[in-house]
Amino acid sequence: MAETMRAARFHADSKKTVVEDVPIPEPGPGEVLVKVEYCGICHSDLSLINGTFPAMLPVVTQGHESSGTIAGLGAGVSGWAVGDRVIPSAGKACLRCRNCRRGDLTNCLNIQLMAFAYDGAWAEYTVAQAGGLTRIPDNVPFDQAAILADAVSTPYGAVVRTGEVRVGEVVGVWGVGGIGTHIVQLARLVGAVPILAFDINPVVLQRAIELGADYAFDSRDPDLRAKVAEATGGKMLDVAFDSAGLAVTFSQALDCLAVGGRLIVVGLSDQEALLGTTTAFGLSKKQVKGHLGYKNVDIETLAELLSRGRLDVSRSISEIVSLEDVLVGIEKLDKHEGDPIRILVRP
The missing domain is CATH 3.40.50.720 (NAD(P)-binding Rossmann-like Domain)
Structure with missing residues (x-):
């Protein structure tokens, strides 16, 4: 494996997203390295760029709706293997708050959001907590799987849980x-x-x-x-x-x-x-x-619905752009060009 990868990084000082070479991250204890297949472009990504959401880091890799295959395992990871098809959660527990200390990671009081508090998946590789992964059924394509981690799961949470x-x-x-x-x-x-x-x-x-x-x-x-x-x-x-x-x-x-x-x-x-x-x-x-977000189990439920033909999101994939052309996708979403539901980045 090479030592560096291409990633689309948001620079808070200039408010610009730049595709650049960065080191491939190393998974820590309880984490996995994921080779990204697809990652969606979401309006919350635009909100970081235009300043509606304040930047949490001076530089961060954007993208939080992703799918891919496990490329490496951190210490202590069990139940997963290199090559497994997965959807990373778009957030991870802080492991420090009152709920996390009690083992209630699902209800973390200080959830860390992917692509805001830590690096996301507009990149060739991303790191994710093993406990937040969802396995992709063999008959569910990677592109549709990627949008489950927000574009579909957030509406699911809104309809089923909050609403x-x-x-x-x-x-x-x-x-x-x-x-x-x-x-x-x-x-x-x-x-x-x-x-x-x-x-x-x-x-x-x-x-x-x-x-x-x-x-x-x-x-x-x-x-x-x-x-x-x-x-x-x-x-x-x-x-x-x-x-x-x-x-x-x-x-x-x-x-x-x-x-x-x-x-x-x-x-x-x-x-x-x-x-x-x-x-x-x-x-x-x-x-x-x-309403904001979803529970990790919601992604698993949606993947099962897709796998069994109860839900069809094939029309939700409006366009796919390369990582080098991520700025084109951002502009199209911002201007509603072609009335996209989701534009995906393929590294």
């Missing part, structure tokens, strides 16, 4: 891009009906219908609330997902909830959202919950 969507509940999704598209698919999988999609892009709205939404509406429609009432037989929404994270989408989603409905905020931005008066909010019995 607690139940069979027969009415669901609305604001922003049906990379995250919202999968919320639609997963809400349908758990039995939500009907499912309403909201966006400003007619191409994206048509795609949402094809992937499982029952209705699709332009969110700029001045009669939007009346159309939601008509589509739901006057019930309005039991659960609304804001995957855009904008002040206007937050307000619309909250306004379209039924009494006692739940608004799950998945999208992130620097815009401020308002709940209205405390009297009106209290009388409505509505709930607003923020």
Whole structure:
């Protein structure tokens, strides 16, 4: 094995991502070295570049949605072998907080995020905790496996855990891009009906219908609330997902909830959202919950669903770029060129 590799590194001082040669990392105790097959480009990657997310390190390798094969084992690793097909978790436990000291690593109070607190996978190799790996079933391709580590698992966590969507509940999704598209698919999988999609892009709205939404509406429609009432037989929404994270989408989603409905905020931005008066909010019995991330077991569940044909994310792979062309992929996602769900980097 060579001593160096190519990696796309974000430099906080210049706010630029540069593909450069760096040493191949060594896995420490309990860690593995993974040869990266694919890694997604996510909006949170853009948020680091544009400053919405503050940099945690002066220089860091970006990319947190990856798949690959184990290329080396650190001390004390068991149950894994070189050549195993794996998905690294996009975060790792701090091993120092109260929960970690009790052995409750899943509920770490200071989770370290891949590509922010430590080097990610826009690189030929990455290091991951062995305890955070998910095995890829033989019939699941590497490209689809990669996006399970956030683009699909975060929506899964939003639908199943934070949103607690139940069979027969009415669901609305604001922003049906990379995250919202999968919320639609997963809400349908758990039995939500009907499912309403909201966006400003007619191409994206048509795609949402094809992937499982029952209705699709332009969110700029001045009669939007009346159309939601008509589509739901006057019930309005039991659960609304804001995957855009904008002040206007937050307000619309909250306004379209039924009494006692739940608004799950998945999208992130620097815009401020308002709940209205405390009297009106209290009388409505509505709930607003923020959502971030997933549990590692969610990736395993999704891999099983893919393997058994219960879930299809093949249309989610919009384009694949080389590591050397990662800046092209970043620009296309930032400008929504081609309305991508996920653009992948292949080192």
